[in-house]
Every structure is written in structure tokens, then in C-alpha cells.
Amino acid sequence: MRIGQLLGAGRSADVYAIDEAWVLRRYRDSSDATPELAVMSYLSACGYPVPRLGPSPATATPSDLVLQRLTGPTMLESLLSGALTEDEGGAMLAGLLTDLHTIPARVSQDPEDRMLHLDLHPDNVMLTPDGPVVIDWRTTAEGPPALDRAMSSLILAQVAVDPASPAAAGARSLLKALLPHLADRGGVPAPHLARAKRRRAMDPHLSPDELALIDEAADLIGELAG
Template sequence: MHPGDVAPHGSAPAADVPGHLLTSGTWADVYALDDERVLRRYREGRDASPEVELLRHVRAHDFPAPDVLDAHGSDIVMNRLHGPTLLQALGAAEITLADAAQVLADLHHLLHDVPAPEGWGSATARDWPALAGGPVVVHLDLHPGNVVLTEHGPTLVDWANARAGHAELDVAVTALLVAEVAVDAGGDYSQAARALLAAFLHASQVSPRAAIDDAAGLRSVTPGLLAGERELVPRGAALVRSLLDLTGS
């Protein structure tokens, strides 16, 4: 989720939606039903069942993710999380870059201890057809905007891209997402993102080097990327490689 995906505070819903719009991302909108529940609704009738299956699977393995309370068709009702995102906490100087990097690395480590569901298939033609499966659950969108710092600890949200895969690719995608911010010369957070990236690569227990090209390939076909954003992908990949070379990872 990017800053532009966040609905303005107090936004009123349209007449046909169930509550206040909290966030709007590439695939889905999230509405507040009440203080305890949110509704995540996929647009264009996309089937939510793969996300529901993986969410229930990772929660059964005690991974910190939202609980699914109900689901049908394109809708998922989940418990509402309270707290700032890791991105918001960084912006407010409520957490250091080193600690934020450790949060990201720890979530990867915890998630990659979760085995892929038995019989889980590979990606569909709609979602990255070249992506094969793998032995563990991967999120493929783990970045500071998708981590909520609740009173119970960091919790990972937005599981639209999650599937079976390999830890190296998941770590590479996170590194590339941060690197794209770092190489954006016109961005307000480029310098901080570079420091966060270096700290994340140092903290990670898995080297993403072997999967950088695959991560860049996935990012280059991500729906919703503008031409200028797409141009950041190869530059971000080059930055990740250069930082790995410096550390010998």
C-alpha cells in the first residue's frame, strides 16, 4: 500500500458500501464495519477464497495476521486492527530505521516457517503466470505500509498476493519495494529508504540475491504501476545488488 492508497480521514462511503472507506489498494477496498470489524471487498468480482484459505492457514500456525470472521464471494470480514502502520510510525519517528528493518526481517522469518498448504497450486494466468509454487507461504507485498503495529505486536495485512513460494523471492520483493523508494530522486523519503534497505538486508536471515531478477520481473508487470514508477524497478534492483555486494551477502 502506498500513501496514495489511504483514504482521507473520515471519508464518507458511497451509498452502496457498508461503512467508512479506510484504504483502497490495487485489488480491494477496506471498509470499517464497526470498531471491531472491517470488510475487505475485492473489486471486479475477484474471488476472495484463496486469500481466505491462506489467512486461515497462517493463523492456524500462529502467524500475526488478521482473523477471518466471515467470507463470501469477493468479501472478507476480518477483525479490525488498531495502531499505526510501520510506515506511519517511521514518519512520526516513533520507531528507528534499524528497529523497523528488524520488524520486517522477523515477519519474513516467522512467515517462512509456515509450510505451504497441502496441494496448493501455482499462480493463475491472471496473477503472475510465470511464478511457480514453493514449500512455504510467501506474502509478496511485505513492506512498512502493510505492517500494523498493534498493542499485541506487528501484524501483517493485505494478503492479495500471498501464495506458496520460496523465501528468497519474498525477501527480494520486500527489498525491491524499499529500493524503489530509495532510487526515486524526487521522493521525500529516498535517503531514509536507502538506510532502511541496508538495515533490512543486514537483518534478514535469507539472502535475496538469487531471486532479484524474478522479483524485478514480478514488479515490472504489477497492475497499477505508472510508467515513471515502472522505470524505478531496474534501478531499485541494481541498488539491492550493490548493497549485497558491499556486505558480501
């Protein structure tokens, strides 16, 4: 397999072009992507917008995924350029969470459990000509939808309260737009927000400065949710 140009890089993975149709997503620390593969395949079959899974070459390692090559900006890029308003972004994020949470859990026997993303934020949504597509299923799990709503809210709130972030004001507006939509679907209950805080606090990718903002971020959610 010939690997082409680097198309994107997150905190944990690099994404390279293979050809016009496919990309290679590779974990930098050699994490195993096999669990994501099963989840993305299931979500795709359920009609949820995830990148299609491609043919895995013989040389692929467990940390490689061959995925449909998506075109279009991320939701974050669109918000920053002004092509997408915070109101539109809030409604879109809420819609993606709600649609995901209609899908029954794949493994769990608890009838209340649903498929969760647990890192659904504007940098993990690509706005393709066919609509938004949710990428980066590293943190996927099965559980209560309220935990997913709490994680998305907390991630936005952490940017909103970060004095060093140029995106702070935009993140606050987006959170303000998102929360009323979430309230219609059960909101962000305190126990789930507390669980989201514990998950964030254990995230090895967060810097000490980011970790220090978790409490203030959770307070902002309470304040904006009213």
C-alpha cells in the same frame, strides 16, 4: 450488513468499518478474495499474526472479506512520524519474513516451499497494541523464501531510488537496515532478485515511472548488500 466509515484505501482494495470489532475489505475491481481467505485461515491457525477472519454476511460478494478490525498505525506511518526507527523497522520486517518462512506450504508438495506474502512492505504491516500484524495477502503464494526476501527488498529499493518520492531517504535507510538481517537467513540471491524484477515488471498497479526504476532498484540492493 451496514457498512460504515472508510478506514483505509490501497491500490486495489477499500477497507470500511462494520463495527468496533470488524471491517469489510473489498476489492475495487471485484477480484476474488477466496484464495486469500484460505491462506489467512491457515496462517492464523499456525500462529502467524494476520487479521482474524470474521463472519461473512449473506450479502457478501467473493471480493469481500470480513476481517478483525485492527487499531494502530501502519509501519509506514510509524516510520514517517519517527515513532519507529529504520533500524527497528528493518529488524521487524526481517522477523516477519523469517517467521512466515518457518510455516510449511499448505498445498505444495515441495519440501523447500514455504508460505510467501510477496508484498511485505511497511504499508502492509499494522502496529497494533498486540504487536505487528501483516495485512493484504492478495499476492500470497507458495515457493522459495528467497523470492519473498527479494520482493520486499525490491519494493523498498524502488522507493529509495525514486527522485520524486519524499520517502526515498527513509526507504534507503530501511533497506540498509533490513539487508544484514536477511543476509543471516540466506540473503537475496541473484536468481531470486531477477525473478522478483520480472514479477514487479508485470504488476499492473505500477506506473510507467515506477516500472522504469526497477533496474536501478535492483542495482541498489546489490550495492548495499555488498
